[in-house]
Amino acid sequence: MSGFAEKLGALAEGLPLDAAAPLRAAGLAAFRQHGLPHKRLENWKFTGLGDLDRGDWRLAANEAAPFGPLPQGALARGASLKPLAEAVAAEPGLLESLMPETAPASALAALNAGLLNRGWLLDIAPGAVLEQPILFNRSGIAGQLDNVTLFIRVGEGAQASLLESHAGAGWYNGVLRLRLGFGAALEHARIHQGDKHSYNIGFLDVRLDKAARYRHASLLAGDGLARHEMAIGLHGEAAEAEISGLALPRGDGHLDHTLRLEHAAAHCRSAQLFKNAVFDAGHAVFQGSIRVAPGAQRTDAQQLCRTLLLSDEAQVDTKPELEILADDVSCSHGATVGDLDAMMLFYMQARGIPAEQARRLLLEGFAEEIAQALEGEALLAPFMQAVTQNLEAAV
Amino acid sequence: MNSILEIRNLHATVDGKAILNGIDLTIRPGEVHAIMGPNGSGKSTLSYVLSGRDGYEVTEGDILLDGQSLLGLPAEDRAREGLFLAFQYPVEIPGVANAVFLRSAVNAVRKHRGQPELDAMTFLKAAKARMKQLQMDEKFLQRPVNVGFSGGEKKRNEVFQMLMLEPRMMILDETDSGLDIDALKIVAEGVNALRGPERSALVITHYQRLLDYIVPDFVHVLAKGRIVKSGGKELALELEAKGYGEILGEAA
Numbered sequence A: 001m002s003g004f005a006e007k008l009g010a011l012a013e014g015l016p017l018d019a020a021a022p023l024r025a026a027g028l029a030a031f032r033q034h035g036l037p038h039k040r041l042e043n044w045k046f047t048g049l050g051d052l053d054r055g056d057w058r059l060a061a062n063e064a065a066p067f068g069p070l071p072q073g074a075l076a077r078g079a080s081l082k083p084l085a086e087a088v089a090a091e092p093g094l095l096e097s098l099m100p101e102t103a104p105a106s107a108l109a110a111l112n113a114g115l116l117n118r119g120w121l122l123d124i125a126p127g128a129v130l131e132q133p134i135l136f137n138r139s140g141i142a143g144q145l146d147n148v149t150l151f152i153r154v155g156e157g158a159q160a161s162l163l164e165s166h167a168g169a170g171w172y173n174g175v176l177r178l179r180l181g182f183g184a185a186l187e188h189a190r191i192h193q194g195d196k197h198s199y200n201i202g203f204l205d206v207r208l209d210k211a212a213r214y215r216h217a218s219l220l221a222g223d224g225l226a227r228h229e230m231a232i233g234l235h236g237e238a239a240e241a242e243i244s245g246l247a248l249p250r251g252d253g254h255l256d257h258t259l260r261l262e263h264a265a266a267h268c269r270s271a272q273l274f275k276n277a278v279f280d281a282g283h284a285v286f287q288g289s290i291r292v293a294p295g296a297q298r299t300d301a302q303q304l305c306r307t308l309l310l311s312d313e314a315q316v317d318t319k320p321e322l323e324i325l326a327d328d329v330s331c332s333h334g335a336t337v338g339d340l341d342a343m344m345l346f347y348m349q350a351r352g353i354p355a356e357q358a359r360r361l362l363l364e365g366f367a368e369e370i371a372q373a374l375e376g377e378a379l380l381a382p383f384m385q386a387v388t389q390n391l392e393a394a395v
Numbered sequence B: 001m002n003s004i005l006e007i008r009n010l011h012a013t014v015d016g017k018a019i020l021n022g023i024d025l026t027i028r029p030g031e032v033h034a035i036m037g038p039n040g041s042g043k044s045t046l047s048y049v050l051s052g053r054d055g056y057e058v059t060e061g062d063i064l065l066d067g068q069s070l071l072g073l074p075a076e077d078r079a080r081e082g083l084f085l086a087f088q089y090p091v092e093i094p095g096v097a098n099a100v101f102l103r104s105a106v107n108a109v110r111k112h113r114g115q116p117e118l119d120a121m122t123f124l125k126a127a128k129a130r131m132k133q134l135q136m137d138e139k140f141l142q143r144p145v146n147v148g149f150s151g152g153e154k155k156r157n158e159v160f161q162m163l164m165l166e167p168r169m170m171i172l173d174e175t176d177s178g179l180d181i182d183a184l185k186i187v188a189e190g191v192n193a194l195r196g197p198e199r200s201a202l203v204i205t206h207y208q209r210l211l212d213y214i215v216p217d218f219v220h221v222l223a224k225g226r227i228v229k230s231g232g233k234e235l236a237l238e239l240e241a242k243g244y245g246e247i248l249g250e251a252a
Helices: A003-012 A021-034 A050-054 A084-090 A094-098 A104-114 A342-349 A355-371 A377-394 B043-051 B075-080 B098-112 B120-133 B151-165 B181-194 B234-242 B244-251
Strands: A079-083 A118-124 A134-140 A144-154 A159-180 A185-208 A213-222 A225-234 A240-249 A254-263 A269-278 A283-292 A299-309 A315-324 A329-338 B005-014 B017-027 B032-036 B056-065 B083-086 B093-097 B169-173 B200-205 B218-223 B226-231
Touching (some): A003 A021, A079 A084, A084 A094, A084 A118, A084 A144, A094 A144, A094 A159, A104 A185, A134 A144, A159 A213, A185 A240, A185 A377, A213 A225, A213 A254, A213 A355, A213 A377, A225 A240, A240 A283, A240 A377, A254 A269, A254 A299, A269 A355, A283 A299, A283 A329, A299 A315, A299 A355, A315 A329, A342 A355, A342 B075, A342 B093, A355 A377, A355 B093, A355 B098, B005 B043, B017 B043, B017 B226, B043 B075, B043 B083, B043 B169, B043 B200, B075 B083, B083 B151, B093 B098, B098 B120, B098 B151, B120 B151, B120 B181, B151 B181, B169 B181, B218 B244, B226 B244, B234 B244
Parallel strands (some): A159 A185, A185 A213, A185 A225, A213 A240, A225 A254, A240 A269, A254 A283, A269 A299, A283 A315, A299 A329, B032 B200, B032 B218
Antiparallel strands (some): A079 A118, B005 B056, B218 B226
């Protein structure tokens, strides 16, 4: 039993015995069985969590919800937000959708359920159109384990956007589950800018019903450790997912995008675009798998990962995987690794642009494509602003 | 001071291979010089050596702009001192809008000259006026630099940048390649509009055609990394009539 697992009992002490108690019990049992994920697990071979095991952690108190005020008029249009335990008490059927995965590689999702203390259900009523984004902002504190669980249901035909941002230190262990109903559309930006001693492990689980559309752009930046793991399931015909991510590790930052995308229904489309610009002794990881289930005909699934290694010590690991069990599909994947183009730099310098500024413009150009998954200015502007700030800090 | 650009006994190597073998050339204010030569004579190498591209090493001699040596200065400093190279193959830069690129360049040069930087509005106004002069569509401002541009559009974009940056010394490397006659005329008009007593040009070309529209004061023939013959604008016509073989035979 590892160091962290021994301290688990103390962390779980004092959690309430409310309607969510069965969830905590199941989560703790699953986590106790496996402990923290380690590099011997295929899915974790590039990202080690030894620091978490050695650390001393206090559970962050549930003092304030990390949500900004719901967009003006959202409540009137049928959006509602309530603590998960309350939601489960009112709707016992929810428990099942919240039960964590039990595989060893998903032990942190199990831990999240086991320590559930900051959890919310957000419902967006069928047909509701939220013009302004839902804001989820948090900043971690050193020594604290911030364990956040969010369950968001976007009702049939509803349209919404979500701006999620993470900063600060400490350990974040988050689970965000999104359920998109028939014809629902959600645009989701996630911005992570971590401090040197920050450990941000997020698990995003998205299920799309028929004709639903999900667009996601993730930024991982800074010199801490972060892993944004995504499991996206296209479960209804003609659903669409556009998933993109940008990792900008600097210092000895370690930033990991891991994605499992499943085409479980026919006529769905998915596009994955991931980019890494690795500075200093940074380390970027991209693991992307696509599974096309038997019968998911007319699947269109594309994946591309491009990496710039900007110093001699910079590192990247990429692992694409395709498992195609249907025969009428169009799938592709590709990966490139390189440095900034010397001829482009010379061209800019030959116009008087200083080398450093030329590099930054090229990097911004490289990054900009990631933001194209975002259509709304309300998500795009803060996303690009964070990109620019982090490039300035790194170049 | 009576020269803008002075090239003295210039020797240069690329990957350890000698390409320029002692070039001497003095360009005075207001003059337009043409350098002609067959493929492999060192024309493009000369343009890259002058503009300061990495990997082009000067082993002997000097390059002076307004009396100041350019050796040891990075490309961006040479550009800010007023040297402009119009590329034979303008580079495509995905993700960087033409307007952002050019405004960064204009402001870098203005800052160097001690002039205030242009705000976005003033820049756009100036840019649109120059584009009109070159019959370029304003939509090119928002497109990534040279991406998806035709050969002619790329060359026009080079001259557009030149009009915006108002260099002291223009170097045009095979600006005529890939241009049809109408585009050639427009590009030449752009260059001619910049001609004046305080500005000079070096036109590097394989063919005489461009020199019908940008009429040079002097023509030099480059072969094996040296200037082997110099003359007035009639030398270009002679080259066109006789071909490089005969002229180089005479010079040898």
